[in-house]
Amino acid sequence: MSVKTVINEMSKEQQKEKESLNLYYSTQTVIQEALTKLGYNSEMYELLKEPIRLLTVRIPVRMDDGTVKVFTGYRSQHNDAVGPTKGGVRFHPNVDEAEVKALSIWMSLKCGITNLPYGGGKGGIICDPRKMSFRELERLSRGYVRAISQIVGPTKDIPAPDVYTNSQIMAWMMDEYSRLREFDSPGFITGKPLVLGGSHGRETATAQGVTICINEAVKKKGKDLKGARVVIQGFGNAGSYLAKFMHDAGAKVVAVSDVYGGVYDPDGLDINYLLDRRDSFGTFSQLFNDTISNKELLELDCDILVPAAISNQITEENAANIKASIIVEAANGPTTLEATKILTERGILLVPDILASAGGVTVSYFEWVQNNQGYYWTEEEVMEKLEKVMIRSFDTIYQLAQTHQVDMRLAAYMVGIKKVAEASRFRGWV
Numbered sequence: 001m002s003v004k005t006v007i008n009e010m011s012k013e014q015q016k017e018k019e020s021l022n023l024y025y026s027t028q029t030v031i032q033e034a035l036t037k038l039g040y041n042s043e044m045y046e047l048l049k050e051p052i053r054l055l056t057v058r059i060p061v062r063m064d065d066g067t068v069k070v071f072t073g074y075r076s077q078h079n080d081a082v083g084p085t086k087g088g089v090r091f092h093p094n095v096d097e098a099e100v101k102a103l104s105i106w107m108s109l110k111c112g113i114t115n116l117p118y119g120g121g122k123g124g125i126i127c128d129p130r131k132m133s134f135r136e137l138e139r140l141s142r143g144y145v146r147a148i149s150q151i152v153g154p155t156k157d158i159p160a161p162d163v164y165t166n167s168q169i170m171a172w173m174m175d176e177y178s179r180l181r182e183f184d185s186p187g188f189i190t191g192k193p194l195v196l197g198g199s200h201g202r203e204t205a206t207a208q209g210v211t212i213c214i215n216e217a218v219k220k221k222g223k224d225l226k227g228a229r230v231v232i233q234g235f236g237n238a239g240s241y242l243a244k245f246m247h248d249a250g251a252k253v254v255a256v257s258d259v260y261g262g263v264y265d266p267d268g269l270d271i272n273y274l275l276d277r278r279d280s281f282g283t284f285s286q287l288f289n290d291t292i293s294n295k296e297l298l299e300l301d302c303d304i305l306v307p308a309a310i311s312n313q314i315t316e317e318n319a320a321n322i323k324a325s326i327i328v329e330a331a332n333g334p335t336t337l338e339a340t341k342i343l344t345e346r347g348i349l350l351v352p353d354i355l356a357s358a359g360g361v362t363v364s365y366f367e368w369v370q371n372n373q374g375y376y377w378t379e380e381e382v383m384e385k386l387e388k389v390m391i392r393s394f395d396t397i398y399q400l401a402q403t404h405q406v407d408m409r410l411a412a413y414m415v416g417i418k419k420v421a422e423a424s425r426f427r428g429w430v
């Protein structure tokens with residue numbers, strides 16, 4: 001039987017598991033390469049190749065029809081040498097252990113790149129929130145916090161939103177934690193609504209950070225953002241605000257998509273119209289008859305491509321067909337290692353996820369600082385601070401890539417892992 005036949009015969013779950021493992025092993029490969037380039041020994045790699053802690057929980061939830069459904073959730077903490085761990089919680093049917101572990105490692109790298117006083121953490125629950133009622137989601141969110149409460153907290157591990165979670169879910173989680181601890185704990189979680197201690201700018205922070213990276217990348221390529229054709233995969237928190245910022249900056253957003261497919265207009269889409277029509281899960285395409293697939297969208301003729309949905313979208317299967325000259329990864333893990341090599345060889349400037357999507361955690365940090373001090377900043381103050389962090393991070397990584405003649409992903413790993421490695425070394429762990 002050929003390899004192709006075996007792959008075709010795999011169930012969707014098996015294929016997903018294989019992709020997650022591939023993502024996880026690729027992450028370890030780049031970490032090893034980065035540590036070797038920085039001169040660390042194999043003991044440091046042994047410490048940093050895996051999360052220090054992974055909690056798997058089973059969460060019983062009473063559904064609206066009276067039955068009880070038991071969900072599986074995870075919280076992974078990569079390394080807490082720098083400080084408390086930090087990272088989002090994902091509600092998605094494809095969540096699995098390898099993916100959550102990889103996502104927590106990337107959070108360490110993002111916090112290292114942006115110089116935040118955190119290590120990386122990440123959580124997820126295997127569920128499909130699109131098929132659950134508001135009250136079922138509330139019970140699941142509260143159940144998750146009860147299940148992981150021993151290992152999280154404002155000075156231990158601070159959750160935040162990610163795919164299919166939002167400020168309402170953060171509010172329920174914060175309320176549940178406050179009940180358990182019997183005091184008001186706004187710093188337990190970030191991405192909260194403003195009235196509950198959220199920060200101005202957190203809602204749009206990931207897209208703002210991506211926009212700053214796009215601006216810097218365009219300058220490096222000697223191009224102009226005005227009139228540039230932009231394609232965005234995903235129209236949720238990251239993708240939809242990004243479409244708006246690109247449109248406002250004079251770029252031509254020619255295609256956007258959601259999980260079901262996308263819309264394309266070579267003359268530029270009416271972004272405000274689409275924003276009005278998307279639902280809280282970033283879905284809009286089912287309202288249109290004339291749609292394209294996500295596969296087609298990635299290969300469209302354009303100048304800038306932004307994957308802003310899920311992982312494993314640009315692979316060795318389609319990397320040679322990508323037309324964009326700049327790719328900025330808003331999503332976590334959208335490009336495989338094999339595809340990164342192909343794109344780099346083709347001279348495409350690829351701004352990696354752990355840099356491009358770091359705006360979210362940066363403003364989450366600002367939210368936590370504001371919660372801790374009980375004094376709140378204006379949107380302008382937040383944006384000014386975010387811009388400084390993102391431009392400094394981009395420049396450092398771009399320069400390092402040039403100096404070492406490596407791609408920006410490896411350069412970003414080198415910057416990100418160094419802080420974790422040094423903190424671990426000074427603590428005497430290695």
Ligand SMILES: NC(=O)C1=CN([C@@H]2O[C@H](COP(=O)(O)OP(=O)(O)OC[C@H]3O[C@@H](n4cnc5c(N)ncnc54)[C@H](O)[C@@H]3O)[C@@H](O)[C@H]2O)C=CC1
Pocket residue numbers: 161162163164165206233234235236237238239257258259260281282283294308309310311330331332357358360361
């Ligand atoms: N929200 C945040 O602050 C941050 C998000 N990210 C990353 O950005 C990406 C998007 O996250 P959010 O916008 O927050 O999520 P979201 O839940 O708001 O939106 C997700 C979007 O992706 C689409 N999507 C889901 N599955 C898909 C598939 N199989 N193919 C194509 N599209 C699909 C959805 O339809 C939706 O438009 C994720 O990889 C996330 O980890 C990274 C850093 C921070």
Ligand SMILES: O=C(O)CCC(=O)C(=O)O
Pocket residue numbers: 086087088089110158159160161162190191332357358360361362364365
């Ligand atoms: O805002 C945060 O703390 C984490 C955001 C996140 O999960 C990510 O950057 O992938």
